[in-house]
Amino acid sequence: MAGLELLSDQGYRLDGRKASELRKVQARMSVFAQADGSAYLEQGNTKALAVVYGPHETRGSRSKSLHDRAVINCQYSMATFSTAERKRRPHGDRKSSEMSLHLKQTFEAAVLTELYPRSQIDIYVKILQADGGNYSACVNAATLALVDAGIPMRDYVCACTAGFVEDTPLADLCHAEESGGGTSLALALLPRSGNIALLQMDARLHQDHLDPLIEAAMTACKGLSKVLDGVVRQHLEEVSVLTRD
Amino acid sequence: MDTIHACFKEKIGEVLLPGDVFSFSFPESGDGSIKTEKVICGPGLRRNGEEVQVCKSGILRHKQPNMYWIDSQQRRYVPAKGESVIGIVTAKSGDIFKVDVGGSEQASLSYLAFEGATKRNRPNVQVGDLVYGQFTIANKDMEPELVCIDSCGRANGMGVFGADGLLFKVSLGLVRRLLAPQSEIVKDLEKIFPFELVVGMNGRVWVKAKTVQQTLIVTNLLETCENMTSQQRQTLFKKVAEGSL
Numbered sequence: 001m002a003g004l005e006l007l008s009d010q011g012y013r014l015d016g017r018k019a020s021e022l023r024k025v026q027a028r029m030s031v032f033a034q035a036d037g038s039a040y041l042e043q044g045n046t047k048a049l050a051v052v053y054g055p056h057e058t059r060g061s062r063s064k065s066l067h068d069r070a071v072i073n074c075q076y077s078m079a080t081f082s083t084a085e086r087k088r089r090p091h092g093d094r095k096s097s098e099m100s101l102h103l104k105q106t107f108e109a110a111v112l113t114e115l116y117p118r119s120q121i122d123i124y125v126k127i128l129q130a131d132g133g134n135y136s137a138c139v140n141a142a143t144l145a146l147v148d149a150g151i152p153m154r155d156y157v158c159a160c161t162a163g164f165v166e167d168t169p170l171a172d173l174c175h176a177e178e179s180g181g182g183t184s185l186a187l188a189l190l191p192r193s194g195n196i197a198l199l200q201m202d203a204r205l206h207q208d209h210l211d212p213l214i215e216a217a218m219t220a221c222k223g224l225s226k227v228l229d230g231v232v233r234q235h236l237e238e239v240s241v242l243t244r245d
Numbered sequence: 246m247d248t249i250h251a252c253f254k255e256k257i258g259e260v261l262l263p264g265d266v267f268s269f270s271f272p273e274s275g276d277g278s279i280k281t282e283k284v285i286c287g288p289g290l291r292r293n294g295e296e297v298q299v300c301k302s303g304i305l306r307h308k309q310p311n312m313y314w315i316d317s318q319q320r321r322y323v324p325a326k327g328e329s330v331i332g333i334v335t336a337k338s339g340d341i342f343k344v345d346v347g348g349s350e351q352a353s354l355s356y357l358a359f360e361g362a363t364k365r366n367r368p369n370v371q372v373g374d375l376v377y378g379q380f381t382i383a384n385k386d387m388e389p390e391l392v393c394i395d396s397c398g399r400a401n402g403m404g405v406f407g408a409d410g411l412l413f414k415v416s417l418g419l420v421r422r423l424l425a426p427q428s429e430i431v432k433d434l435e436k437i438f439p440f441e442l443v444v445g446m447n448g449r450v451w452v453k454a455k456t457v458q459q460t461l462i463v464t465n466l467l468e469t470c471e472n473m474t475s476q477q478r479q480t481l482f483k484k485v486a487e488g489s490l
Contacts, residue, residue, distance in 0.1 A: 036321060055349035070349070115385055119349035147302075150321050152263070229262075232302075236260045239318050240304045 006177055007165045014176055015044075022160070022172045022220055023133075025227045027141070029148040029235045037149025041141035044174060045131035050141035052149040054121035064120075069113035071120045074103040076138060078127040099135060102198060106139055106159075106188045109197040112152040121151060132175035133161045135186050135200075140228060147232055155190040157197055158224040162187065162217035164209055169216035183209075187217040191225035194218070249282050250311070257307045261315060265299040282311070289315025319417045322447035324348045324383035329403070331412065331445030332391060334374045342370060344378075344391055347414075347447045351388075354378060358392040360400035368405070375407035375451065377443060406443065410453030411460050417448050419471050430470055433479060434463065437486045 011018055023044030032038035037052035058065035065071060076099040080088050089096065107123065123145070125138040139159035146153060163170045164183045178184050183205045188198040205213065252267050286292060289301035290313060303317030322330075324346060332344035332352060342354045354376065359368040370376070378391035393403040423430055423444050431442070440454035440463050450467060454460045462485065470478055 057345075057349070057351055116349040117385060150319050232262065233260045236262075236302055236304075236318075240260070240316065 006163075006180060006182070007168060007170065011168075013170065015174060019168045020171050020216060020219070022223060023174070025140075025224065027144055027228070027231045029144050029231065030239075035145075035149075037145045037147070037151070039141050039144035039148055041137055041144065043133055043137045043140065043172070045129060046127070046133050046137045047129040048125060048127050048134075048137035048141040050123065050125045050138065050145040052121065052123050052142070052145040052151070054149070055116040055119040055151070056122075058118065058120045065118045068117050070111075070116040070118075072104050072107050072111060072113065072123065073120055074100045074107065074123045074125070074142075076100045076103060076125050076127075078130060078134070082127050082130045099138070102135065102200065103138060103142065106157060106197045107142065107146070109195075110143075110153045110155060110157045110190060111146065112154065115152060130175070132173050132178045133186075136160050136172075136188075139188050140224065144228060144231065148235075155192050156225050156228050157188055158191055158221040158228060159186065159188040159198075160217055160220040160224055161185065162213050162220065164205060164213055169209075169213050171216050171220040183213070185213055185217055187214065187221060189218060189221040189225075191222050249284050253284070253305070253307070253313050256305050257313075259305060260303070261299045261305055262302045263300050267297040267299075269295065285312040287312055287314025289317055317418070320414075320448060322347045322417060324352065324380055324389045324447075326380050326383045328383075328446040329377065329379050330391075330447040331443060331449040331451060332376050332378060332447075333412075334370055334372050334376060337370075337372060342376075344376060346389065346391070347449065348389065352380070352391045353388055354391040354393070358394055359404055360394050360398065370405055374405050375412060376405050377403045377445065379403065407451055407453075410441065410451050411464055412449060412451045413464055413468065414448050415450055415467060416471055417446075419467070420444055420446060420448055420450070423450070423467075429475065430467075430478070433482045434466065437463075437466075437482060 007013055007019065025043050027039060027041040029039045031040045032051060035051045035053055038050065040049050055070050058071065076096050077091065078089055080086055103123065103125065123142050125142055127134050136159035139157055143157045160171060161173045162185045163173045163177055170177065173184055181203065183201065183203045185201045187196065189196055248269050252269060286297060289299060289303060291298050291300050299315060301315045301317040303315040305313060306316045307313055330346050332346045334342050335345050335351060336343040340356055342356065344352045344354050346352050356362060356367055362368045376393060378393045380389055381392050382390040393400065395401045422428060438454060438459055440452055440459065443451040452460055452463045454463055466485065
């Protein structure tokens with residue numbers, strides 16, 4: 001795309017944000033009454049819906065259950081209307097399997113699975129509108145859904161993407177910035193301890209730029225954790241005020 | 246020195262999340278006379294050395310003179326020893342029944358754990374029946390075990406029940422309010438029409454009234470009680486009592 005600058009001379013990006021600004025995050029918890037926990041999250045134009053069931057008895061084969069901790073089963077899917085072109089995505093295709101595996105890895109690091117041996121926790125995430133940062137929106141929505149289900153976790157899991165243009169790291173990439181061919185780093189972080197749950201990067205990057213890029217992503221995640229914390233506290237207030245006798 | 250009470254008092258009615266800590270700074274014992282204060286930590290609060298930690302999310306409540314607890318809204322049940330629950334029989338295997346109690350694992354119920362049951366005289370329990378029993382073993386390392394007799398060998402209201410009637414699920418907070426000794430909700434409901442009610446600590450409630458319509462009315466009233474203040478509840482019950490036949 002000739003002439004499309006990811007970062008203008010005045011320091012503004014394609015959608016008018018500064019380099020380290022995040023997109024607007026809005027979220028709601030308990031959107032489904034039937035599920036144990038559910039949450040809906042919007043990060044800019046990316047919309048994700050997460051539903052959690054469990055911990056419950058291991059369905060299917062007995063051999064899948066672990067004797068000392070719970071098994072986390074994640075499933076990631078995108079709605080057919082989520083991208084610019086309507087595209088039917090069959091279940092179990094390579095991309096969604098890979099994303100499901102990444103989500104499983106992320107939440108195994110955060111959920112206290114030792115408290116529920118021989119059981120299974122199911123996390124289903126669906127992208128309703130994809131505008132970059134699909135993995136991050138999934139992780140943030142699933143964190144809120146797990147909190148809504150009352151499943152004990154070590155910390156919030158916050159995820160954000162970051163990219164690099166010229167010498168400036170950009171935080172929270174949108175679709176146009178991701179598909180431009182530049183570097184895109186996705187980071188899932190446990191904010192209080194600063195431990196990284198998952199780190200993934202596409203395309204090439206000079207070694208000297210790696211540290212500032214990770215720094216930018218970590219700062220963005222810490223900012224996101226404050227937003228998620230505010231959503232949880234507000235939801236608790238709304239629910240608890242009604243039940244005071 | 247009312248340091249402990251002062252620390253708690255400023256947070257009464259506020260939303261607290263697991264991980265929040267109350268730390269008390271005791272001044273050096275220069276004068277030698279430290280007034281000992283007694284503070285009772287109820288459910289959701291746990292003492293850890295010199296600190297009190299919050300382990301459930303909810304609102305801090307206070308009862309005179311010195312009791313503090315966390316009022317939490319939870320739907321998921323975790324089996325605990327001594328609690329009476331409603332279970333659904335899912336399988337019969339050899340000498341035990343597998344019972345679904347809504348936790349992370351199914352509980353086992355021996356066929357000898359009924360009143361008057363011997364090896365020759367087996368109890369009449371089929372798959373799909375409802376049982377009301379107590380936990381004898383309930384921790385995360387072992388499979389939970391239920392019994393339908395008390396320590397003297399008598400049924401005491403436990404066992405198979407539910408020939409007709411309707412089983413539904415509510416939150417654990419509502420169940421605790423129903424089981425309280427002078428429960429207002431039950432008293433108000435009794436005035437409308439007579440019905441049978443079994444309440445399990447796992448959030449399951451079974452109702453049976455004279456006609457199907459009355460059963461459904463009681464079910465709907467109990468389900469809506471969750472999100473209503475006592476004023477709204479009393480006006481609703483009054484409306485139903487006048488409107489119903």
